[in-house]
Amino acid sequence: MVLQAGQPVAIWGRADAGEKVTVRLAGQTLRTKATADGRWKVMLKPLKPSAAPLNMTAAGKDNRLTVSDILIGEVWLASGQSNMEKPFRNQPGQKDVLNAETELAAANAPQIRLFKVKKARSTTPAADVEGQWVITTPETLDASRFSAVAYVFGKRLHTTLNTPVGLIDSTWGGTRIEPWTAPESMAAVPTLKRYADVKPGQKVDGSDVSGLYNGMISPLVPFGLKGVIWYQGESNLMTAGEFPGGAADYTDKMEALIGGWRRVFGQDLAFYYVQLAPHLYHVVRPAQVVSPEALPQLWAAQTAALRIPHTGMVVTTDLVDDLSDIHPRDKVTVGQxxxxxxxxxxxxxKGLAINGPKFRDLRIENDKALIRFDDMGGGLVARDAKPLTWFQISGADGVWWPATATIAADTVIASNPNVRQPVAVRFAWDEGARPNLMNKEGLPALPFRSPRP
Structure with a gap:
């Protein structure tokens, strides 16, 4: 087990009603009494990071529980659907992660501890989750089916910060965002009122509300966390044709999810997420996605969620080697x-590149569109040193034409001879887009569609 350093630590459990309980850890001794329903909780003072194993005891009237080999460090929760759930290898129906054997063989990391939450739905908040903490070895990482993205994330934190890291994997493939969201946080967002005050087990827009939150998130509270990493959205995209839940309100649903988790964990958790990867949805899944623009619309919704404080987003348009595979194999770069x-x-x-170029504004000069970006890092470049790809331009008639695009210092200049008076530009606005515009640090530009005047 790893407990979060630098913040009060909750220790809780059950005993007979009124039973006195004494907890000892790291030189602290706290005493409390179980409530009428048998619950008890104590709050330890913040602990300093430590790789030296600690023992904790919780003693009641007739029994004494000892938890050994506790480290103090950084604890992160990983959640979402199958691209976050994906282990390094042997996931049914999926290809192995790139370099899976090498990553597994090197996974001797006794200061990284893993907790895999067993899948569970519940119509009401569950009291507990099933799972156990394990020390990271090649065998435990493989056998636990632990998230490859989460492990790579944790490994980089551990090696950079030189501190123990605890990772909690609470994931379920093929799930929408609504079941992961606390019901009261849906009610707090005006556009999501239809999800409020639903009966336990009732479906709204074809999805159960809060079933996974109740079964796999709420029972983790009040375990101390530093933050959350999240990779989800494919199932919302693929059900958008039948029910609301695609791009139209996905930003608001992210706001509800993040706000709800922060509220129940009692802190402003950092929340970092992955923008969906390019995939030929409307080709591979034509019954579920009818337009190649459905994915870019969800990309835009995910980008808009950056308005939520203390969030960040990873772009993956450069990490796909097979557009027909909804589970891209490069999970190492995503985790990093x-x-x-x-x-x-x-x-x-300091000194880390974390964002690719992001659309700032558009200026029209004669028949050319001049596009400026934020987060350019050391400057704009083409990944393959070839002409820029996936820029399109349109005039007042709304017809989109492929654009010739060139880099001029901090600006991209786009034009097409068929568009004499351009009014709008879009970039990577297609589900199969793997554009080559990036900054010199190697991070891809975010897909965008400029506002029309």
């Missing part, structure tokens, strides 16, 4: 990019 977000934004590490 998430870790760089945490190292920079949460831990204050």
């Amino acid at each position: 990019r998430l870790a760089n977000l945490a190292l920079s934004k949460t831990y204050g590490q």
